[in-house]
Amino acid sequence: MRIDRLDHLVLTVADIDRTVAFYTEVLGMEEVTFGAGRRALMFGRSKINLHQRGREFDPKAHVPTPGSADLCFVVRGGLEAVLASLGDRGVAVEVGPVERTGAMGPMRSCYVRDPDGNPVELAEYPD
Numbered sequence: 489m490r491i492d493r494l495d496h497l498v499l500t501v502a503d504i505d506r507t508v509a510f511y512t513e514v515l516g517m518e519e520v521t522f523g524a525g526r527r528a529l530m531f532g533r534s535k536i537n538l539h540q541r542g543r544e545f546d547p548k549a550h551v552p553t554p555g556s557a558d559l560c561f562v563v564r565g566g567l568e569a570v571l572a573s574l575g576d577r578g579v580a581v582e583v584g585p586v587e588r589t590g591a592m593g594p595m596r597s598c599y600v601r602d603p604d605g606n607p608v609e610l611a612e613y614p615d
Contacts, residue, residue, distance in 0.1 A: 496528070496535040498545075499606070500552035504538050506603040511536070514577050514600075515561070515608075531561070560590065560597070560609035567596050567612045574600060582607070 501507040504527055511517045517529040517536075526545065529536040539545055544552050563570050567585055574581055584598030590611055597611040 494534060496537055497557075498537045498539055498548070499557055499604075500539045500541055500544060500549065500554055501604050502541055502554040503603065504540050507538060510603050514574070514579055515610075554604040555606055557606045558609075559602075559606060560611055562590070562595075563610050563612055567598060567610070570610050570612075571598060574598075 499507070508519050508527060508529065511529045512519050515531075517531045520528050520530050520535070522528060527538050529538070537545075539548065539552060541552065541554050571581065571585070579600050582599045582601060585596050586598070588595050588597045588609070588611060590613070592613055595611045595613045597609045600608050600610070602608050
């Protein structure tokens with residue numbers, strides 16, 4: 489077997505509306521509804537399915553917990569533009585810019601927190 493790519497991941501959250509607002513308004517993702525009213529966030533060729541704590545969809549994580557994820561997203565348009573956009577929206581940058589190593593090698597990143605306290609790394613690879 490050889491894995492090609494990540495299709496989607498699931499975040500268990502305390503408040504789906506707050507999560508959707510953060511990821512759409514701050515990070516520019518698109519909200520989608522699928523199945524029997526389930527909500528998700530689309531970006532590029534990937535998706536984040538959202539589970540409301542206490543109303544998770546099976547199968548689920550052994551211990552589904554809001555705030556237990558650590559996410560990294562590759563951004564377009566430069567990290568300086570990302571930092572300016574975060575500042576315009578009043579989103580605190582917790583760390584960065586800092587040098588990190590991603591799946592494709594060295595990158596530059598900054599970190600913010602989503603409404604559940606998950607660290608969200610926003611990264612750019614050098615040209």
